[in-house]
Amino acid sequence: MLENGLKRITSIKEIAKLAGYSIATVSYTLNDKGRIRAEVRQKILDICQKHGYMPNSAGRNLRRKRNETIGLMFYPSSAAIFRNVYYAQIMEALEFELEHAGYDLLLSGHDSSLEHSVSPRFLRQGKVDGIILLGRFPRKRVIALKDYGVPIIQLDGFREFLNVDYVTSDGYSATEQIVDHLVKLEHRRIVFVAYNHEDTNANQREAGFLAAVGKHNLSNSECRNIRDIGNSVEAYELIKYLLESESPPTAIIAVNDTLAVELVQLLQDDGYSVPADVSVFGYNDDADSQKSNPQISTVRIDKTKLAQIGAKMIIDRIENSEITHQKASLLAELIHRDSVAVAKS
Amino acid sequence: MLENGLKRITSIKEIAKLAGYSIATVSYTLNDKGRIRAEVRQKILDICQKHGYMPNSAGRNLRRKRNETIGLMFYPSSAAIFRNVYYAQIMEALEFELEHAGYDLLLSGHDSSLEHSVSPRFLRQGKVDGIILLGRFPRKRVIALKDYGVPIIQLDGFREFLNVDYVTSDGYSATEQIVDHLVKLEHRRIVFVAYNHEDTNANQREAGFLAAVGKHNLSNSECRNIRDIGNSVEAYELIKYLLESESPPTAIIAVNDTLAVELVQLLQDDGYSVPADVSVFGYNDDADSQKSNPQISTVRIDKTKLAQIGAKMIIDRIENSEITHQKASLLAELIHRDSVAVAKS
DNA sequence: CTGAAAGCGCTTACAG
DNA sequence: CTGAAAGCGCTTACAG
Structure with a gap:
């Protein structure tokens, strides 16, 4: 009534x-x-x-052959995303953009990391006009999803040569900038640390690191790129070993702020001072990088813009399937805070 | 192809x-x-x-007059939820339950706190079979939403006498337990602090506090319930004033872990020791209560169960509108950690 | 400026 | 055990 x-x-x-x-x-x-x-x-x-x-939307959608709905999938799983502060802002902006463009956002509780997982319900039931893939979806999963014929884009992740639109951040140039900055502060022994899981964003950051090491003629044996650690404790064990060696690193670049914050904590617990003994850089400008003590120098990725571009991409793709392959890589900005200082001599 | x-x-x-x-x-x-x-x-x-x-879901839904979709709304806004760790686990469990029951979850980017806000798109378009209201929706909004005729439930929030199903946690008995415990540790001057916004959960906790104060014959003038603060800094200013008074409180009960963690930080910055000078209790067992130093004693709310019950409630309501009004209040469990000690004499 | 009618893809009582 | 047919609520070319 x-x-x-x-x-x-x-x-x-x-x-x-x-x-x-x-x-x-x-x-x-x-x-x-x-x-x-x-x-x-x-x-x-x-x-x-x-x-x-x-x-009645069912009536209209049946007739129009549209759903006015976009599905959101996460990798490895939605559980991981909700707990990840990095995505809060992206989700927020995504929702805003999509709602304004007349689309609703359908969530998937699907665990994409399971090997034999079927596709999410909303895909099997044809409830979405397009899908946004958030996170580091493996190539195989992207291909499988693409084969459904529903438009897809990758947000904050990418796979080349798949003809799948994507928007991510330019980790390559960001890392170059970090190294440039560290070199200016007389650092010559720098370590780059990232997790052992496959992640094209981490690869880009690593590639930028290696390129910068070459550009500045830093010693390959003194600058390490550690890519086989599973968590911050493992990372710290390796770093500690290096710090106790004859030519200890003076700066650490951690693949994200979470790792950076945890490393700073472990370093401090062990009696090291940041940045007096060693400088630490992170990526993402997550909230915790500012809450840490000292505050962590990091790379700011404009997450709102990332989401805006992503929203526009998927809508373009849905409403005009003829458009050519689109990709975007957002330039990131260095945020200088207190975890970086002149190299310890 | x-x-x-x-x-x-x-x-x-x-x-x-x-x-x-x-x-x-x-x-x-x-x-x-x-x-x-x-x-x-x-x-x-x-x-x-x-x-x-x-x-094709549009075809089936048109015929069946169902959407197999449940809308999720947040108060004050989705932005607030994504940034709130408390909800991560709820969202996660909700998705899991709903997906298994054959429903998809539609998100609303809608800002429910805006006074003249229209209803979310998915409601106006009849895209959902039911709505889950997450957070402390004002009575007026709940009524307005209810009037659409779509089944609704409140999750982790409630309004009485509206005949709207809800599931929340029993903050009344939780607070009684906290006070019982504190009294056992010889605390007799206890402060309860909550934000100034309207929140029935906070009201319950406050009511439990007042009842326990009465039960233990604690002094009404020495036990305060502060309900008019906008943020932790404001809260701390009041608490500091009390701490410097003739009969300073020996324990603080903060309405949630976020406030508790922030208060501990402010107390420490000001030279107070927790729990030596003052004990601090929180609610929710959020991740940060464990990361804090000292770790905060808190009240564990089984968020997964909260979500499970909520999912079941909305589905029951959708599939059988005849059922009588349902409400549930989950018993909470005290988690004892390091922020609470025997009262300073 | 307005209407009659087809048809989107499905489910389901009914007939056989 | 299987099929013909109605109809869910909508949009849209077409006719007038």
Whole structure:
């Protein structure tokens, strides 16, 4: 029941009957199409309003062959995403953009990391017009998903040569900038640390690191790229070994702020001082990099922009499948805070 | 194109033609209804499989008058939720339950705190069968939402006398337990602190506090319930004033772990020792309560169970609107850690 | 400017 | 055990 005690009307047919016009006229009015007399239009609108009429999306979607819905998938799983502060801002902006463009966002509780996992329900049921892949989806999964024929894009992750649109951040140039900056502060023994899982963003950052090491003629044996650690404790064990060696590193570049924050904690627990003994750089400008003591120097990725571009990409792809392959790599900005200082001599 | 080079089939009609049976038979097969000969059944299933057929949800939903979709709304806004660790686990469990029950989860980017906000798109478009309200929705908003006629429930929030199902945690008894415990540790001057915004969960906790103060014959003038602070700094200013008074509180109960953690930080920055000078209790068992130093004693709310019950409630309500009003209040468990000690004498 | 009608893909009572 | 047919609520070319 509505406020005015009237029964809620759920179909265009009833509205048409009440107004004394055809369902076509009602439909045109509701969609601002065709040329309906202003007077008729107003009458119909009034009736809809009065009876709390809401168009039925199943009816419209069946006819239009659209869902006005975009599916969101996470890798490795949605559990991982919700716990990850990095994604909060992205989700937020994504929702905003999509809602304004007339799309709803459908979530998948699907665990994409399971080897034999079937595809998410919403895909099997054809409930979405497009899919946004958030995270470091493996190539194989992207291909499998692409084969459904539903438009997909990758957000904050990418796979080349798949003709799948993507938007990510330019970790290569970001790392070059970090090394440039560290070298200016007289660092010559720098370590890059990332997790052992496959991650194209981490690869880019590593590649930028290696290129910068070459560019500045830093010693290959003194600059390490550690890529086989499973967690911060493992990372710290290796770093500790290096710190106790004859030519200890003076700076550490951690693949993200979470790792950076944890390393700083472990270093401090062990009696090292940051940045006096060793400088630490992170990536992402997550909230915890600022809460850490000292505050961590990091790379700011404009997450809102990332989401905006992603939203635009998937919508473009849905509404115009002819457009050519799109990819974007956002330039990142260095944020200088207190975890970096001139190299210990 | 599928792997086998065949065109993907998108309707039951084409499958029927290929199989040489009617669409009714295909439909019955797909839905495991009616009595279809095993042989025919297998043939149809094979064809579907081969051509990657997926049923069209708009068609089915139009016919069934269902959406198989549940909308999720947040208060004050989705932005607030994504940044709130407390909700990560709830979202996760909710998704899991709903997906298994055959429902998809539709997200709303809607900002419910805006006074003149329209309802979310998915509601206006009739895209959801039910709505889960997460957070402390004001009574007025709950009523407005309820008037759409779509089943709703409140999760981790509640409004009485509205006949809206809800599941929340029993903050009343939790706080009683906290005070019982503190009294056992010889605390007699205890402060309860909560934010100034309207929040029925906070009200419950406060009520439990007041009841326990009465039960233990604690001094009303020495036990305060502070409910008018906007943030932790404001809270700390008041607490500091009390700590410097003649009969300073020996224990603080903060309405959630976030506030507790921030208060501990501010106390320490100011030279107070926790728990030597003052004990601190939180609620929720959020991740940060464990990361804090000292680790914060808190109240564990089984968020997974909260979500499970919530999922079951909304589904019950959707599938059987006749059921009577349901409400649940989860018993919480005290988690004893290092922020609480015997009262300073 | 307005209406009659087809059809989107599905489910389901009914008939056989 | 299987099929013909109605109808869910909508949009849209077409006719007038």
